[in-house]
Amino acid sequence: MLEIKQLVKRYPKGELALDGVDLTVSHGQIVALIGPSGAGKSTLIRCVNRLVEPTSGTITFNGVDVGRLSARALRRLRREMGMVFQEYAVVDRTTVMENVLSGQLGYVSLWKSLVRRFPPATVERAYELLERIGLLEYADNRADELSGGQRQRVGIARALLQDPRILLVDEPTASLDPKTSRQIMRLIIELVQERELAAIVNIHDVDLARRFTQRIVGLQKGRVVFDGAPSELDDPVLTRIYGEDDWSTPHDAVGDDGEDDRDDEAGRRTPRHVA
Amino acid sequence: MTVKRPAAHGQPRSRRHWSPPPFIRAAWLRWLVLALVLAYLVVAIGSVDVNWGRIIRGLGRSTTLLSGFLTPDFVTRHREIISGILESLTMAVVSTAIGVALAVPVGLGAAANIAPRPVYLLCRAFITISRSFQEVIIALIFVVMVGFGPMAGMLTLTFASIGFVGKLLAESIEAIDQRQLEAVRATGAGTLQVISYAVMPQILPRYAGLAIYRLDINFRESSVIGIVGAGGIGTTLNTAFSRYDFSVAGAVLIVIVVLVMLAEYASGIIRRRLH
Numbered sequence: 261m262l263e264i265k266q267l268v269k270r271y272p273k274g275e276l277a278l279d280g281v282d283l284t285v286s287h288g289q290i291v292a293l294i295g296p297s298g299a300g301k302s303t304l305i306r307c308v309n310r311l312v313e314p315t316s317g318t319i320t321f322n323g324v325d326v327g328r329l330s331a332r333a334l335r336r337l338r339r340e341m342g343m344v345f346q347e348y349a350v351v352d353r354t355t356v357m358e359n360v361l362s363g364q365l366g367y368v369s370l371w372k373s374l375v376r377r378f379p380p381a382t383v384e385r386a387y388e389l390l391e392r393i394g395l396l397e398y399a400d401n402r403a404d405e406l407s408g409g410q411r412q413r414v415g416i417a418r419a420l421l422q423d424p425r426i427l428l429v430d431e432p433t434a435s436l437d438p439k440t441s442r443q444i445m446r447l448i449i450e451l452v453q454e455r456e457l458a459a460i461v462n463i464h465d466v467d468l469a470r471r472f473t474q475r476i477v478g479l480q481k482g483r484v485v486f487d488g489a490p491s492e493l494d495d496p497v498l499t500r501i502y503g504e505d506d507w508s509t510p511h512d513a514v515g516d517d518g519e520d521d522r523d524d525e526a527g528r529r530t531p532r533h534v535a
Numbered sequence: 536m537t538v539k540r541p542a543a544h545g546q547p548r549s550r551r552h553w554s555p556p557p558f559i560r561a562a563w564l565r566w567l568v569l570a571l572v573l574a575y576l577v578v579a580i581g582s583v584d585v586n587w588g589r590i591i592r593g594l595g596r597s598t599t600l601l602s603g604f605l606t607p608d609f610v611t612r613h614r615e616i617i618s619g620i621l622e623s624l625t626m627a628v629v630s631t632a633i634g635v636a637l638a639v640p641v642g643l644g645a646a647a648n649i650a651p652r653p654v655y656l657l658c659r660a661f662i663t664i665s666r667s668f669q670e671v672i673i674a675l676i677f678v679v680m681v682g683f684g685p686m687a688g689m690l691t692l693t694f695a696s697i698g699f700v701g702k703l704l705a706e707s708i709e710a711i712d713q714r715q716l717e718a719v720r721a722t723g724a725g726t727l728q729v730i731s732y733a734v735m736p737q738i739l740p741r742y743a744g745l746a747i748y749r750l751d752i753n754f755r756e757s758s759v760i761g762i763v764g765a766g767g768i769g770t771t772l773n774t775a776f777s778r779y780d781f782s783v784a785g786a787v788l789i790v791i792v793v794l795v796m797l798a799e800y801a802s803g804i805i806r807r808r809l810h
Contacts, residue, residue: 309721311717311720311721335723335724335725336723337723338720338721338722338723339722339723341721342722343718343721343722345714345717345718346714347714349712349714349715349717349718350715350718351715351718351719351732351733351736351737352712352715352736352737353736353737353739353740354732354736358732362719362722362724362732363722364722365719365722365723365724365725365728365732366722366723366724367723370725370727370728373724373728373731373732374727374728374731415718418718418722419722422722422723
C-alpha cells in the first residue's frame, strides 16, 4: 500500500538526511524503523505525509503519487495517515477531548470545527476511543494535567480518530520511562492490529523493536542497511546499523534501564493492564 | 581541617589566572572608545547654553503655578472636567476594543513561523510604522486629517494599539511549540483550523493580558494626546493652561493621576489572575 522509491532528502543547509531509500509496506504490516540519531528516521516518515518535502524520489500511497498532490488533495491524503509524535505533541492548554477530536479536522467543515461542533457520531467514537485508552474520566481535563504516558495515549487516540489506513509513529517512547514505554508500545501494536492498519514505527530502542514487531528496517546515514525479521538482527547487523560496540553484553548489565526491564518481564506474565 | 592535597604528577602547577573576557578584545580599541566618549561628553556639556536669568525668573513664576495646583478647583469647571473624562474613557475603551481585535490578524501575519513571506513582510512593515511614531505624533497627523476632537484620538489609539498588541502577539506566536502545530497539521487540518486548534490555545492567556495592559496604556495616552487637540481630558487640561487657570489645571491633573493609578492597579490585578 505504501511504496517509497529512491527517496532523497537534502536539507537547505546541505545535510543529506535520506540517500536513496526504497521501502515497501504492505497492508496491515507493522515495520519498526531503527537506527542511530540522525539516521533519517524522522525525516523518512515526515516525507510520507509531506510534513517534510522530499528532494527527489517517489512515494506512492494506495496508487496515489504523494509528491504531486495539490494542497487540498494533500490535506485529504493526510486524513488517511495518522501520526504519533515523540513528545506527544498534544495541545497542552486544551482539553483531552478537544485534542482527540482534532483528529477529525480533515473531515469536518471549517465553520463547524471553529465553533467546536463535531457530528454526534464523531463525538461518540471519540468517547469510545477514550474509554479504550483508559482516559474516559479525563475527557474534560486539560492535557497539561496528564502524565507523559497519558498524554501519549491522547496523541494515539487523536491519530486513530482520523480513521487512518497507516499509522506513522515517531519515537513514541523516547520521553517515557521503560515501563510506560512498553505499555505504550503494546497499546499501539494492539490498536493497529485490531484495525488492521499498516504502521511505520521509528524507535531507537532495539529491544522494543524486537519485542513488538515482525519486521525491522535498519537505517544508517540515510540508507537502508537492513530489512528483515527480528531473529535476523544479530551482532554484525547491529554493528552495520549503529557502528562498533560490544553487543554481547547482556542488556541488564549496561545498567541504563536494566532494572525496569526485569520488572516488566514479571509484569508481562500478569494479566495485561490497560496501558 | 588540614587535608593534604595529593601533589599533581611531577612538578607542582602554578596557579592559573582567570578573569572575564573584556567586551572589546583589543586593548587599544577599548581605551580609544572610552577616550572618545569622554571627549564628546566634555564638548557636549560645554555647548549647553545655560541662561541663569531665565531659570531664576522661571522659579519665581513656578510659585504662581504651584499655588494654583495646591488649591485645585474642581467646582467651577466641573462640567468640562466630567465630560473630558468621559470622552477619554470612551476613546480608550473603543479604540482598545477595535485595536486589539484587529491586532489578531496582524499578529498572525507578522509571525514568521506561520505566515507566508509576503504577508509577513506587509504586517511587519505595518507594525514598524505604527511603533516608530509616538502617540502624540500620530495624533498630530490624525488631527490634521480628520480635525480636532475625539475622532482623531480614537484613530490614533486604535492605530497604536494594533502595532503594540500585534508585535507582542507575533512574538509569542513565534515562540509557541511547533510540534503541536505539526501534529494538528498532520491530521489534514487547513491553515485556519491549525490556527484555531494549535496556535490560539497557546497564545490566549498572553493575548488577554496584552488587551488589558493596552487598555491601561490607552487611557493614559488618551489624556496626553488631548493636548494636541485629539479630544478628551487632555483638551480640558490644555484649555485650562492657556487661560492661566492653574487651579483648574491642578484639579484636572489630580483627576488624571487618580484615574491612571486606578486603571494600572486594576489591570495589574486582572493580568495576575490570567497567568
